[in-house]
Amino acid sequence: MTIHQIVLIPGDGIGPEVATAVTRVLRFAEAPVEWEEQHAGVAALDSLGEVLPEQTLDAVREHRVALKGPCTTPVGEGFTSVNVQLRKRLELYVAVRPIRNLPGIATRYEGVDLVVLRENTEGLYSGIENEVTAGVVTSLKVATEHASRRIASWGFQYARDRGRKKITVMHKANIMKLSDGMFLRCARVIREEGGYDDIEHEEMIIDAGCMKLVQDPTQFDVLLLENLYGDVLSDLCAGFVGGLGVVPGANIGNDYSVFEAVHGSAPNIAGKGIANPLALLMSAVMMLNHLADTRGDARCREVGERIKSAYNRALTDGQKTRDVGGELGTEEFASAVIERLGA
Numbered sequence: 001m002t003i004h005q006i007v008l009i010p011g012d013g014i015g016p017e018v019a020t021a022v023t024r025v026l027r028f029a030e031a032p033v034e035w036e037e038q039h040a041g042v043a044a045l046d047s048l049g050e051v052l053p054e055q056t057l058d059a060v061r062e063h064r065v066a067l068k069g070p071c072t073t074p075v076g077e078g079f080t081s082v083n084v085q086l087r088k089r090l091e092l093y094v095a096v097r098p099i100r101n102l103p104g105i106a107t108r109y110e111g112v113d114l115v116v117l118r119e120n121t122e123g124l125y126s127g128i129e130n131e132v133t134a135g136v137v138t139s140l141k142v143a144t145e146h147a148s149r150r151i152a153s154w155g156f157q158y159a160r161d162r163g164r165k166k167i168t169v170m171h172k173a174n175i176m177k178l179s180d181g182m183f184l185r186c187a188r189v190i191r192e193e194g195g196y197d198d199i200e201h202e203e204m205i206i207d208a209g210c211m212k213l214v215q216d217p218t219q220f221d222v223l224l225l226e227n228l229y230g231d232v233l234s235d236l237c238a239g240f241v242g243g244l245g246v247v248p249g250a251n252i253g254n255d256y257s258v259f260e261a262v263h264g265s266a267p268n269i270a271g272k273g274i275a276n277p278l279a280l281l282m283s284a285v286m287m288l289n290h291l292a293d294t295r296g297d298a299r300c301r302e303v304g305e306r307i308k309s310a311y312n313r314a315l316t317d318g319q320k321t322r323d324v325g326g327e328l329g330t331e332e333f334a335s336a337v338i339e340r341l342g343a
């Protein structure tokens, strides 16, 4: 029986708490994985002297798959984002964030089932900023045809493989004619070259798109977005289904994949034992499905299905953390899921 070696990066803030809860659930579910723990973020700075140690990157290169907790980035000063560096260094060029209603979590919307695909390697996240003179700075938005084509290509194939019907590209090409214009053009070309006539394709200026999203998110299916728009809209869309505690994610490249929740290190609740581990648990289920798809190990999908069914039942039974209207702590929610595993 194959045991998959997976890199576990607990991260900062609530990261270690939710990672502990999630690995406990996977252990009880008998997921065929073994963890190699590595560090990134402030946790790595404290123990190893750098925020993204080479040994962490090497471990992901060796095992090819990682489960990662959030890493803190100082605001307006300090080191550049570990998350941005990791995605760039490993060429994890697409962030996949499925946004769906869950049983037992009442929100303003029903029937939401959309996927945010965020370009993960360039745009304003190039981090190239410059002080021209006192009081004047530039921040460079880098866009390449290569990256715009590869995410469009990945997105159309993803839509077809998953039976998705429509891709909406949101943009600001009325203002950023060259960069966003190229992103739009690449999606059109890929659709035509790839013969994706079965996938409906629409383009929408992002400000109007935000209004349409909040009016009725069920009219959307797959959103294809450059980096900054994808970052912002991921959190906006999380709000449709119960918030950041319930939205998983995957950063995918041709060689490596790092699964992580959309949420950050949540310093306001870190150390209190109340963070919702569900977003990371759902990310772990995405990881198990990915292992099934890429390594042909059907047991991973079976374990993922059991975990999914267990957390859905826990939520239906009203077993929830506080962020989604319940009373449980992080470990109590993990225990509620474990009680329903295999039942």
Ligand SMILES: NC(=O)c1ccc[n+]([C@@H]2O[C@H](COP(=O)([O-])OP(=O)(O)OC[C@H]3O[C@@H](n4cnc5c(N)ncnc54)[C@H](O)[C@@H]3O)[C@@H](O)[C@H]2O)c1
Binding pocket: 014, 069, 070, 071, 072, 073, 074, 083, 244, 245, 260, 261, 262, 263, 264, 265, 266, 267, 268, 269, 274, 275, 276, 277, 279, 323
């Ligand atoms: N991928 C990542 O590692 C990542 C992503 C986003 C932000 N960050 C970093 O996280 C830090 C904090 O950022 P922020 O406060 O803007 O965003 P955040 O996502 O950490 O928190 C936003 C709000 O959501 C709540 N929240 C988030 N996750 C939750 C969970 N699992 N359960 C219950 N409530 C949850 C928080 O308590 C907070 O009120 C920053 O340093 C930021 O750079 C990291």
